[in-house]
Amino acid sequence: MPRRLVIILGPTAVGKTDFSVRKALEYGSPVISCDSRQIYKEMSIGTAVPDKETLSAVRHYFIQTVPVTGTYTAGDYEREALELIGRLFDQGHETLVMTGGSMFYIDAVCGGLDDLPYGDPSLRASLWELLRTEGVEKLAEELKERDPLTYSRIDRKNGQRVIRALEVCLVSGRPLSSFKATGTRKRDFEIEKIGLMRPREELYSRIDRRVLGMIEAGLEDEARSLLPYRGLQALRTVGYKEMFDHIDGKTSLEETIRLIQRNTRHYAKRQMTWWRRDNTIKWVEPID
Secondary structure: OEEEEEEEOOOOOOOOHHHHHHHHHHHOEEEEEOOOOOOOOOOOOOOOOOOOHHHOOEEOOOOOOOOOOOOHHHHHHHHHHHHHHHHHHHOOOEEEEEEOOOOOHHHHHHHHOOOOOOOHHHHHHHHHHHHHHHHHHHHHHHHHHHHHHHHOOOOOHOOOHHHHHHHHHHHOOOHHHHOOOOOOOOOOOOEEEEEEEHHHEEEEEHHHHHHHHHHHHHHHHHHHHHHHOOOHHHHHHOOHHHHHHHOOOOOOOHHHHHHHHHHHHHHHHHHHHHHHHOEEEEOOOOOO
């Protein structure tokens, strides 16, 4: 039988974890996580890392393997995930299960990412200074002029991503989107994509409940433990950014919860916008 990779994707809080475990047990496969935040060791509550019972039900890879002080890219994930996939197939697996919501990571595994140009440290430093003094909106407007496609796709409130996209434009003279759109690599296994979807109000309700669960589980304490690293790439993400502002006294806990819920809903919307361009995804509504 041909080797097959089943990728279970979908917006945050749609139910990918439970669905993927059921599929993994069905196929006798481990779960290969494809989540750019759950990969960090010190970030458990705010990234909704699966609980111990779930992790013990089936072996998971790429869960909490990188220190928060480290850097990890879609290119790193492509290389390491493909090495793992090849090794697991060689061990006798015919079908493997991958799951996650990180769009760049999934694209990297399916078709690869072209080699991006090396960055310019001095340019990057100047962009970070602009971010500090003028805000991310100013940088996002420049990105819109140089690379409107990437501008329409990325989280324009994420300063690190905006800066990286601008840096590629300025160093290479080419838009970042041109690197991602070319050079699709063939894989030596079949890829099946299953997208999980729910009615919008149901998904938003699940997101709101998940955020409340994170608060009850101790998200504020986790964020406090990560305060020394708040400027790192890994922590420029929904949940931690808002909680850092609360710890700084800028927002009440009630307002912080509202902002995390709202921003998580916005992220889910961006995920769906990204995947609607992919007509190879088979969309299903999970049964709880």
